[in-house]
Amino acid sequence: MKQPVTIPKSSLDFLQQLKTNNNKPWFEANKTKYLNELNHIEAFAGALLQELSKTDVLETASGKKSVYRIYRDIRFSKDKTPFKTFWGGSFTRATKERRGGYYFHLEEGNSFFAGGFWGPSAADLKRIRSEFAHDATPMQKIVQSKSFVETFGTLQGEQLKTSPKGFDINHEAIDLLRYKQFLIIKRFTDAEVLSPFFLEQALETCLNMRPFFDYMSEILTTDSNGASVL
Template structure:
């Protein structure tokens, strides 16, 4: 299970998001990061039992930095108040669909798919759905998928995307800006041995969507 040191550090960081406190607690950060990294290593092993595309990854390939880029932001807090990892072929910057684990007190979630895909990837996904809408609907309307992800994540266009006919029967499936999902997880579950099973069940339900997306991405 996820070690308590991860949550404890993030809770205190949220109240002390400044460089002085962080440097004074650098060893605690390194311990929490190491514990989260180990948890992700085990999660990769778990996921590759049903999705072999993540084989060969290490946690270091998947973890996001805790340091915020504040150059163009009005929010000058220097650190993120979460640990996150995107487990996908080629790691955290991959254009492939994958599995995301987000640990943040009161805001933990599991998710995945293709978030903020590049324009050519987004167009290719929409084109595939346009030609095979029933296959895509079969994935996102599957009862097991719906149990974890009742809807796709994020904003939608208000009209048909450029290059696609407005009268297309399933135009709503093409209007998404992301082909991603997210599922909030309560803190008590994250901090218990139930979390491993939650990851397993949730990501197994997500796998058919990632498989659909990655068959498109690999041909680009």
């Protein structure tokens, strides 16, 4: 029987050591250890990508390509530490017809999978809100479904304190209309991340994002009359 691809404890331990020694000399002295742990993360990401690709079309070429560089861009940051202290990566859905993407973040005490729309353009946000104002039922059904609630709890993201311009404060879907971001997040304990079942749980989490992604894709690829804009 094939052994499941797992995240070893050493991969999280390395990050803890890096937090304590976030400098180039230490990193260079431990480069071999870093590359070994990176290989574990890339193998896990590759296995997840392979499973995800059975039900979705992704443009991310490989697990290796999905994992973000550990080197921080410090040009415009007050924090000048040179390295990220988490493993992160993403899988991008292919073509303009498929919106949304899968993001993973692995770090001791702070591991999660997430997806959604972090910074929608003004045009996309207007289109989303106009759809919710017209008929919020499909999205309400998605975020109130058993699989969504059990996996993600609630829709997350920055919200306005009042109503967006042009929309009634008393609109029945005002709770959805206030969102400026549309994020879904599933957090995992360290024990879950290190479990032999984590790949299975990660895949299930991503699959449970699909109704949300698919409906948002439908909104963002059509006009208010439902005609394709692609």
